[in-house]
Amino acid sequence: MPDISVILPDGSKRDIPSGSTVEDLARSIGSRLAQAALAAKVDGRLVDVGHTLSGGETVEIITDKSPEALEILRHSAAHVMAEAIKELFPEARFGIGPAIEDGFYYDVELSASLTPDDIGRIEERMAHIVSQAQPFDRAEVTMPEALEVFEEEPYKLELINELPADETISVYRQGVFTDLCRGPHIPHTGRIGAFKLMKLAGAYWRGDSDRPMLQRVYGTAWFTQKDLDEHLTRIQEAERRDHRKLGRDLDLFSLHEDAGAGLPIYHPKGARVLRMIQEWMRAELYRRGYDEVITPHIYKADVWKTSGHWDNYRENMYFFQVDEGEGRINDYGIKPMNCPGHIMVYKNDLRSYRDLPMRLFEFGTVYRHELSGVMHGLMRARGFTQDDAHIFCTADQVHDEVIAMLDLVDHVNSAFGFEYTAEVSTRPAKSMGSEDMWEVATEGLIGALKARGLDYEINEGDGAFYGPKIDIKLRDAIGRTWQTATIQADFNLPERFDITYRTAENTEARPFTLHRTILGSMERFLGILIEHYAGAFPLWLAPTQVVIVPIADRHLDYCASVQQELQAVGVRVETYAENEPMRVKIAKAQQQKVPYMLVVGDKEAEQGAVSVRDRTQGDLGAIPVGEFVAMLETTQSGQ
RNA sequence: GCCGACGUAGCUCAGCUGGUAGAGCAACGCACUCGUAAUGCGUAGGUCAGGGGUUCGAGUCCCCUCGUCGGCUCCA
Numbered sequence: 001m002p003d004i005s006v007i008l009p010d011g012s013k014r015d016i017p018s019g020s021t022v023e024d025l026a027r028s029i030g031s032r033l034a035q036a037a038l039a040a041k042v043d044g045r046l047v048d049v050g051h052t053l054s055g056g057e058t059v060e061i062i063t064d065k066s067p068e069a070l071e072i073l074r075h076s077a078a079h080v081m082a083e084a085i086k087e088l089f090p091e092a093r094f095g096i097g098p099a100i101e102d103g104f105y106y107d108v109e110l111s112a113s114l115t116p117d118d119i120g121r122i123e124e125r126m127a128h129i130v131s132q133a134q135p136f137d138r139a140e141v142t143m144p145e146a147l148e149v150f151e152e153e154p155y156k157l158e159l160i161n162e163l164p165a166d167e168t169i170s171v172y173r174q175g176v177f178t179d180l181c182r183g184p185h186i187p188h189t190g191r192i193g194a195f196k197l198m199k200l201a202g203a204y205w206r207g208d209s210d211r212p213m214l215q216r217v218y219g220t221a222w223f224t225q226k227d228l229d230e231h232l233t234r235i236q237e238a239e240r241r242d243h244r245k246l247g248r249d250l251d252l253f254s255l256h257e258d259a260g261a262g263l264p265i266y267h268p269k270g271a272r273v274l275r276m277i278q279e280w281m282r283a284e285l286y287r288r289g290y291d292e293v294i295t296p297h298i299y300k301a302d303v304w305k306t307s308g309h310w311d312n313y314r315e316n317m318y319f320f321q322v323d324e325g326e327g328r329i330n331d332y333g334i335k336p337m338n339c340p341g342h343i344m345v346y347k348n349d350l351r352s353y354r355d356l357p358m359r360l361f362e363f364g365t366v367y368r369h370e371l372s373g374v375m376h377g378l379m380r381a382r383g384f385t386q387d388d389a390h391i392f393c394t395a396d397q398v399h400d401e402v403i404a405m406l407d408l409v410d411h412v413n414s415a416f417g418f419e420y421t422a423e424v425s426t427r428p429a430k431s432m433g434s435e436d437m438w439e440v441a442t443e444g445l446i447g448a449l450k451a452r453g454l455d456y457e458i459n460e461g462d463g464a465f466y467g468p469k470i471d472i473k474l475r476d477a478i479g480r481t482w483q484t485a486t487i488q489a490d491f492n493l494p495e496r497f498d499i500t501y502r503t504a505e506n507t508e509a510r511p512f513t514l515h516r517t518i519l520g521s522m523e524r525f526l527g528i529l530i531e532h533y534a535g536a537f538p539l540w541l542a543p544t545q546v547v548i549v550p551i552a553d554r555h556l557d558y559c560a561s562v563q564q565e566l567q568a569v570g571v572r573v574e575t576y577a578e579n580e581p582m583r584v585k586i587a588k589a590q591q592q593k594v595p596y597m598l599v600v601g602d603k604e605a606e607q608g609a610v611s612v613r614d615r616t617q618g619d620l621g622a623i624p625v626g627e628f629v630a631m632l633e634t635t636q637s638g639q
Numbered sequence: 640g641c642c643g644a645c646g647u648a649g650c651u652c653a654g655c656u657g658g659u660a661g662a663g664c665a666a667c668g669c670a671c672u673c674g675u676a677a678u679g680c681g682u683a684g685g686u687c688a689g690g691g692g693u694u695c696g697a698g699u700c701c702c703c704u705c706g707u708c709g710g711c712u713c714c715a
Contacts, residue, residue, distance in 0.1 A: 201710030202642025313715045552672040587676035
């Protein structure tokens with residue numbers, strides 16, 4: 001048989017007999033590689049190890065070391081789960097079952113709801129299937145054949161019917177389960193080293209709330225038990241950091257059924273942290289040419305009619321009626337956004353190009369009636385405070401304004417130790433504003449990102465109908481991403497409220513409006529910070545920075561004088577004066593994640609000193625009070 | 640809003656197939672006055688989320704509402 005040759009990733013050529021598969025190639029290179037081969041990338045396209053090579057391709061063997069490997073494994077695990085479900089529930093009809101970050105899921109339609117017991121049974125079946133090392137068999141079929149194979153699978157039929165008529169349709173079979181699938185898959189089910197089913201949820205078919213709701217089973221899969229264990233440990237770590245739990249343990253905030261869902265109530269310590277962030281932010285904004293405004297929480301409905309909220313956002317708003325006397329009844333709406341107030345400030349006077357850019361900011365508390373199922377502690381609430389600002393500027397100022405915002409984003413994120421990425425969303429199908437405006441605004445955004453050397457992804461057509469936007473996603477201490485800052489151009493409001501300015505040529509022009517938040521919502525940002533720091537706020541944010549721990553009652557007087565001395569220089573300090581052994585007080589302060597504990601006994605009282613205990617480093621020994629204050633100042637100025 | 644699970648003391652949880660509610664921590668009181676992560680003893684604390692129903696009897700079974708959790712959808 002004549003040889004063909006393929007190119008390996010290192011650029012070398014390798015001759016193999018014609019008709020060889022990827023597996024044959026791997027074996028010809030080495031038996032270890034043949035053992036390790038999971039799939040391959042042929043000319044950049046992922047294929048199974050059973051794929052027949054035709055010669056001339058560039059071939060990269062995928063092993064469990066490859067970046068694509070886990071995704072392939074998890075996709076295969078989804079098929080194994082589907083097989084198990086089909087064995088247990090023959091009436092099951094299948095939707096889709098992709099690999100996702102950290103795992104996979106499969107959507108199925110069943111006559112009855114799955115229970116946690118069922119999950120256990122499915123896992124057992126899966127373990128059995130894995131132990132059998134069932135091969136994944138690939139076959140290519142024509143459209144009519146595919147329609148026949150899946151005649152009892154309405155969801156699969158829907159997917160097939162949407163494929164282009166000339167598409168090669170591949171199906172994969174292992175055991176009793178056959179799936180419409182592009183592949184590739186691992187060679188056989190035995191390669192799934194470790195898996196676990198994680199949770200059950202409802203999911204609309206194709207994400208459409210008008211279509212049937214299927215049952216979604218989530219799982220995770222890894223090459224080794226060790227990897228799975230580490231994954232489970234990471235989940236535990238995330239639970240340990242959960243801001244809802246820490247918020248209670250650290251006495252930061254609470255949520256009350258009686259008060260209403262999604263309405264966080266801040267306790268003194270939570271309020272203190274929030275105010276620290278706001279004060280810091282406010283100083284930063286003044287420095288950057290912003291002016292603070294304060295606007296009402298409610299407006300007459302007419303305002304919301306003008307702004308468009310009445311027509312487009314009403315179901316998310318709280319409206320109420322007020323009897324103003326003599327039978328006059330007015331509708332009022334609670335603000336879900338701060339724009340109208342800021343616009344009114346702008347509109348209050350004639351504006352000239354000399355006034356621009358005008359940067360108005362507000363810590364504006366807004367209320368949105370979010371769907372009942374979406375609330376999540378501080379991260380998703382119905383009442384929250386945005387660090388909101390609107391910049392009114394001319395077209396040619398957009399670029400510099402956006403650069404300034406990105407600069408602020410960078411400053412803020414690095415102050416808290418976050419890395420971040422940017423995404424640009426462009427014009428959607430349904431949108432307003434001229435092509436020209438979109439062009440200018442989108443270029444302004446992208447140009448600014450480039451000027452700052454920030455990498456970004458583009459979400460084509462994902463912008464708001466009123467303008468393009470940049471979203472900033474930050475990455476916390478354990479690698480999770482959160483959306484916080486958003487920078488949006490808005491063509492809608494200037495139009496609706498008919499705001500203008502006088503140009504240098506004494507003509508009337510419409511300003512550009514840029515809407516932006518840097519922290520997003522204070523609630524969400526605080527929640528992210530709590531989880532990022534696992535509750536151990538850095539010194540400058542810690543609600544209590546120092547706890548004084550007297551050893552015995554006779555030291556209380558001295559404690560009071562130390563406390564006064566610290567308070568005098570603005571240190572947030574408490575004394576644990578209750579009648580407990582000192583070990584207990586230290587344990588409590590550690591649990592409260594207080595940065596410094598000052599142990600005070602006979603020795604310290606005599607010498608005018610304090611024994612400093614750092615929450616992470618432990619006992620640092622005794623130093624004079626003045627020295628401790630200097631130490632705090634040094635640490636704090638690092639911020 | 641939709642699917643599923645859940646809601647017992649301030650917190651974490653126990654309470655089997657219906658028979659009149661329990662622990663640890665926290666709180667309060669007393670004793671101990673203590674040297675770097677939890678002193679001992681005692682006391683008090685619950686309309687078992689709320690409402691309705693089934694039953695001789697409901698924390699336990701059924702229905703509704705509210706809330707929480709995990710997803711979906713939404714995120715002008």
